[in-house]
Amino acid sequence: MRNCRSSKSGGPPTPSGETVVRLAEVSGIRSRCPAAGWAHRHGRDSAVDAESLTRVQDVITRHLVRFATQEELAVEWTAAMDGGELEPTAPVVGEYVLSHHTPADDILGELAVATREATGGAAQMQVSSDEGTLLTMLTRLTGARFAVEVGVFTGYSTPCIARGLADGGRLLACDVSEEWAAIGRPYWERAGVADRIDLRIAPALETLRALDTKPVIDIAFIDADKGNYPVYYEEIVRRLRPGGLVVLDNVFLGGRVLDPAYQQEHHLAVRRLNDMITRDKRVQSVMLPVRDGVTIAHRC
Numbered sequence: 001m002r003n004c005r006s007s008k009s010g011g012p013p014t015p016s017g018e019t020v021v022r023l024a025e026v027s028g029i030r031s032r033c034p035a036a037g038w039a040h041r042h043g044r045d046s047a048v049d050a051e052s053l054t055r056v057q058d059v060i061t062r063h064l065v066r067f068a069t070q071e072e073l074a075v076e077w078t079a080a081m082d083g084g085e086l087e088p089t090a091p092v093v094g095e096y097v098l099s100h101h102t103p104a105d106d107i108l109g110e111l112a113v114a115t116r117e118a119t120g121g122a123a124q125m126q127v128s129s130d131e132g133t134l135l136t137m138l139t140r141l142t143g144a145r146f147a148v149e150v151g152v153f154t155g156y157s158t159p160c161i162a163r164g165l166a167d168g169g170r171l172l173a174c175d176v177s178e179e180w181a182a183i184g185r186p187y188w189e190r191a192g193v194a195d196r197i198d199l200r201i202a203p204a205l206e207t208l209r210a211l212d213t214k215p216v217i218d219i220a221f222i223d224a225d226k227g228n229y230p231v232y233y234e235e236i237v238r239r240l241r242p243g244g245l246v247v248l249d250n251v252f253l254g255g256r257v258l259d260p261a262y263q264q265e266h267h268l269a270v271r272r273l274n275d276m277i278t279r280d281k282r283v284q285s286v287m288l289p290v291r292d293g294v295t296i297a298h299r300c
């Protein structure tokens with residue numbers, strides 16, 4: 001099946017002055033257009049032959065044109081994109097990138113092994129070693145003295161951030177699971193950073209809202225429940241000192257964020273947040289195709 005582009009309000013202007021938006025963003029049109037809804041629901045689940053596809057596209061196009069009373073409408077069909085199967089980079093590139101960064105030391109390597117043994121499939125939540133190196137580097141580059149981590153799990157990213165802190169620096173590490181964090185603690189000790197880490201076992205939003213509202217945070221890493229990303233971002237940005245960074249993990253949601261067929265609450269939350277950060281005048285941001293997508297936003 002294909003995605004449909006229509007040209008009503010809200011999207012980027014075309015060279016001819018028309019406005020083009022993706023069909024999924026025109027929810028008003030879609031809900032009033034049974035054929036579009038049908039195509040959206042069924043086209044993704046079943047193979048459609050070329051003739052049926054053209055017929056469905058014609059029906060949808062005619063419906064959309066009929067609803068476009070305000071301005072001229074052009075409908076453009078684009079090739080299918082199943083975000084759920086998307087690899088941000090070719091696997092061979094991913095492997096190459098993963099083998100070309102300053103490698104994790106033995107302590108982190110052993111923590112990764114212990115996490116796999118103790119948590120099984122959940123171990124995939126852990127950041128990759130290149131992300132760990134990136135976190136240490138960013139923390140060091142900001143000269144951070146106060147860092148916040150939202151989502152500790154077994155604490156791989158935790159010492160990565162703590163290691164980058166300036167002398168006397170503190171990391172406030174937020175999670176709801178004492179059990180998982182306990183796996184990491186011996187490794188924090190061995191890495192010599194345990195005394196810089198203030199672990200708070202509570203919903204992260206409570207911990208963040210209890211912080212001073214002054215710009216006290218130098219760097220923050222968000223890697224917890226995705227549906228709360230927008231509120232975590234907001235609570236952190238308002239406390240971020242000028243020059244500080246907020247780093248967000250999993251901004252691709254395994255590719256689902258690119259595909260409007262995925263409409264669960266956390267898909268919508270991260271999709272909206274990604275768009276919002278792009279427009280957020282308080283920060284300058286960049287989204288990197290590292291692993292599952294990493295956004296770095298720099299407080300102006």
Ligand SMILES: C[S@@+](CC[C@H](N)C(=O)[O-])C[C@H]1O[C@@H](n2cnc3c(N)ncnc32)[C@H](O)[C@@H]1O
Binds near residue numbers: 153175176223
């Ligand atoms: C992706 S894992 C974090 C991985 C970690 N950064 C690492 O590198 O190993 C997400 C974590 O968020 C935690 N979490 C989920 N909901 C939370 C909440 N409301 N408040 C705090 N932590 C939460 C989970 O317990 C889980 O440990």
